[in-house]
Amino acid sequence: MTVIETSLKDCFIFEPKVFGDKRGYFFESFNQHQFNKLTDTNINFVQDNESYSTKGVLRGLHYQLGKHAQSKLVRVITGSVLDIAVDIRKDSPTFGQHVAVELTSENKRQFFVPKGFAHGFVVLSETATFAYKCDNYYNKESEGGIIYNDPTLNIDWQLPERELLVSEKDVILPTLEHAKL
Template sequence: MKIKETPLKDCYIVEPTVFEDDRGYFFEKFNEKVFEELTGMNGHFVQDNVSKSSYGVLRGLHLQKGDHAQAKLVSCLEGKVWDVAVDLREDSPTFGKWFGIELTGENKIQLYIPRGFGHGFSVLSENAIFAYKCDNFYHKDSEGSVRYNDNDLKIDWKLNENDIILSEKDQTAPLLKEKNY
């Protein structure tokens, strides 16, 4: 497993070592001990989530706040997504900055998103199956969000605006300056 820093403080790209032959492939998706040694970050996860979405679906930007904040290790199991992390920690040197990366079932790259970050993804393939490992349990009353097209963030979601499919919740999410994080 290789760990690469992103431009955002405490946010990491996790690349597994993949062993392939004519039978298929094998890789260790995650190793808590190695992750903690390489990053100094907690790598203990308590909840796994999976979503399936079609082309144009944009989910985000979401986070859990307060005592229920979550770090996430995300990956695309099938298909292709543009994954985005936004640093919403006001005391961070990278506050308000975002990082995007293409995650696919083929490249098997994962993104570690620490607590205090907003997260979202857009689906670039016909369908995508997306997995989240979370280090804290989901708590509905601790949900936070930031609008996907906030002008203060200027995120490029790699989709034509007319192709974007949003939930009602994401359409009406607050702007960054409204501090719902």
């Protein structure tokens, strides 16, 4: 597995070694020991989640607060998404900056989003199945979010605004300036 550092400290892209032949392919999607060694962390994932969405569905930007904060390791099983992580660590030199990674069933990349980041994605293909590991359990009272089109974040979601399908809950999220951090 190859690890690629991003412009945001502690966010990593992983590219697995894929072994393919005429029968198909095989790759190791996760190895706890190797993951912790490559990230210099001691993460223990406790929950796996999966979502299925159609083109233009935008989920995010979400995070968990306090003792319920979550690190996530995300990947796409089918389709293609643009995945976004926003640094919301107030004392970070990259506070308010984001990184975008295209995750596809073809490139099999995975993206590690540590605690202290808001996370979201938009589906670029006709459909997508998105999977993620979390190192903490979801807690409704600790959830937070930032509106996807916050002008200070200036995120290019790669689709026209009119094609985005955003939940009622996500469309009323505050800007970063007004978010509960």
